[in-house]
Amino acid sequence: MPHRLSKRRPGEVRDAIVTVLAALPSGATIADIETRVIDRIGKVAGSSIRSYLRLNTPKLFARTQRGQYLLRETTQAPYAGGRTPGKGTAPFRYGRATLYRQDCIQWLQAQQANSVHAVVTDPPYGLVEYSVEQQAKLRNGKGGIWRIPPSFDGAKRAPLPRFTVLREKDLQSLDEFFFVWARALLPVLVPGANVLVASNPLLSYLVSGALARAGFERRGEIVRLVMTMRGGDRPKAAHVEFPDVSVMPRAMWEPWLAFRKPLEGRAQDNLRRWGTGGFRRPSRDKPFGDVIMSSPTHKAERSLAPHPSLKPQAFLRQVVRASLPLGEGLVLDPFAGSGSTLAAAEVVGYASVGVERDPQYYAMACKAIPKLAMHRKSVNYSLTL
Numbered sequence: 001m002p003h004r005l006s007k008r009r010p011g012e013v014r015d016a017i018v019t020v021l022a023a024l025p026s027g028a029t030i031a032d033i034e035t036r037v038i039d040r041i042g043k044v045a046g047s048s049i050r051s052y053l054r055l056n057t058p059k060l061f062a063r064t065q066r067g068q069y070l071l072r073e074t075t076q077a078p079y080a081g082g083r084t085p086g087k088g089t090a091p092f093r094y095g096r097a098t099l100y101r102q103d104c105i106q107w108l109q110a111q112q113a114n115s116v117h118a119v120v121t122d123p124p125y126g127l128v129e130y131s132v133e134q135q136a137k138l139r140n141g142k143g144g145i146w147r148i149p150p151s152f153d154g155a156k157r158a159p160l161p162r163f164t165v166l167r168e169k170d171l172q173s174l175d176e177f178f179f180v181w182a183r184a185l186l187p188v189l190v191p192g193a194n195v196l197v198a199s200n201p202l203l204s205y206l207v208s209g210a211l212a213r214a215g216f217e218r219r220g221e222i223v224r225l226v227m228t229m230r231g232g233d234r235p236k237a238a239h240v241e242f243p244d245v246s247v248m249p250r251a252m253w254e255p256w257l258a259f260r261k262p263l264e265g266r267a268q269d270n271l272r273r274w275g276t277g278g279f280r281r282p283s284r285d286k287p288f289g290d291v292i293m294s295s296p297t298h299k300a301e302r303s304l305a306p307h308p309s310l311k312p313q314a315f316l317r318q319v320v321r322a323s324l325p326l327g328e329g330l331v332l333d334p335f336a337g338s339g340s341t342l343a344a345a346e347v348v349g350y351a352s353v354g355v356e357r358d359p360q361y362y363a364m365a366c367k368a369i370p371k372l373a374m375h376r377k378s379v380n381y382s383l384t385l
Contacts, residue, residue, distance in 0.1 A: 012041060013044055013052060016037045016040050016044075017033060017049060018060065019169070019172065019173045020036040020040065021069065021070055022071055026106070027068050027071075028070070029068050030050060030053065030067050030068070030069070033049060033053070033069065036176070037049055053069050092362075094342075094346065094370050095346045096346060096349075096352060097342040097351075097369055098352070098353045098354070099342060099353075099355075099356065099362070099365055101356055101359065102355055103355075104181070104357065105181055105184050107355045109184055111188045112188070113188065114187075114189070114190045114191075114274075115188055116189050116353075117274070117324055117328075117329025118193055118194045118195075118332070119185065119193065119194070119196065119197070119323075119333070119334070120319055120333060120344075121198065121333045121335050121341065122197075122198035122311055122335060122337065122340075123334075124335065171206060174206050177210075178206070178210035179213055179214055182210055182211045182213075182215070185214075186215050189261045190261070190274040190275075190276055190329075191262060191263055191277075192260060192263045192267075193261045193274075193276050194279065194323045195260065196222065196259075197211070197256065197257045198311070199254075199256070199257055201251065201255060204257060207257060208257050215262070216259040216262075217260045218258070218259055219259060220258045220290055221255050221290065222256035222290050222291075222292065222319065223292070224253060224254040224256060225252065225291060226294040227251075227252050258290075260277075263277050271326065275325070275326045275328050276324070276326075276329065279323070279325055280324060280326070282322075292319070294312060294314070294315045296312070297310045297312040298312065300375070301375060304372055305364060305372055307337050307340075310337070310338055313343065313372055313375060320341060320345050320348055320350065321350075327349070327350075329350070330350075330351045331352045332354070333352070333354040334354075334355045335356070336354030336355055336356040336361075338361060338368045338372075342354045342369050343369045343372035343373040
């Protein structure tokens with residue numbers, strides 16, 4: 001008996017196609033689109049997907065060649081920090097750091113193979129919070145996915161995105177995006193390159209699964225011990241009725257996923273040829289550990305780089321230093337934000353490259369990288385591990 005296709009809710013196939021192509025800036029063939037849509041929502045008639053593509057071109061999609069489509073530039077896409085700048089945009093340079101304003105996947109697709117030795121990055125955890133719509137709400141200080149806490153005792157706290165409001169479609173988009181990103185990243189890295197990705201306890205399983213499916217080896221997790229404002233609250237509108245209940249645990253740590261591009265041969269073979277395949281120790285008698293004491297980013301650093309997800313230099317300098325086992329190579333941050341990773345690399349003495357799509361964050365980074373690099377530069381960060 002032939003398999004009967006289940007009835008789809010209105011717009012489900014359309015949303016799946018848009019989500020798939022939003023994660024593929026260079027487009028995809030009809031066959032690839034069909035495969036990815038089926039992976040997302042289950043069995044779908046190929047004729048339905050092809051018909052939808054034809055009927056919505058050029059309104060939603062652009063046909064680049066026979067049997068290949070991409071999203072039109074005006075269509076909202078995951079991690080849409082603004083219109084992708086043209087190739088003529090000049091990069092910003094400071095010391096050994098170079099920053100590009102471009103979509104990171106498009107940038108990766110244009111790079112030479114085996115040209116980057118480590119990745120240290122703090123990407124948008126749920127993608128939605130860095131969409132054009134949500135960034136506008138954040139910058140206006142009104143609503144959306146961002147929780148903007150009130151001032152307390154004269155202290156202004158940083159906004160936090162509320163990931164508990166993400167829908168199933170948002171979670172699927174997150175998984176798809178990081179898989180596509182990881183596949184674009186893999187050939188650019190040398191064998192044995194470390195990939196350290198900041199995440200969130202609620203969503204790290206999706207990012208981790210996507211990187212593993214893309215071909216990276218999981219090498220554990222770095223725990224940044226830091227008290228945040230997330231969690232610990234009593235039930236909303238029922239805090240008096242349930243005074244002894246926390247809806248979810250109060251967050252006291254931040255996971256940094258540790259992955260590695262597969263080695264060529266043994267670790268020592270890879271270290272000799274590529275200079276990668278492990279972590280740089282703080283000292284010869286002390287290994288690099290997976291728990292790092294930290295604190296919220298100090299207001300002095302936030303004044304230099306007012307990014308909502310700014311990580312402290314004291315922490316970043318440690319993980320950036322550890323990312324290159326022999327202290328040589330190029331460190332990449334494909335979600336550069338305020339440029340804090342590049343600033344940390346500059347202090348450590350590493351060459352670095354960053355990519356940032358949002359024009360306002362790019363402009364912020366151009367000003368912040370030199371200032372963050374000079375901030376408390378004399379502190380011996382390696383001894384804080």
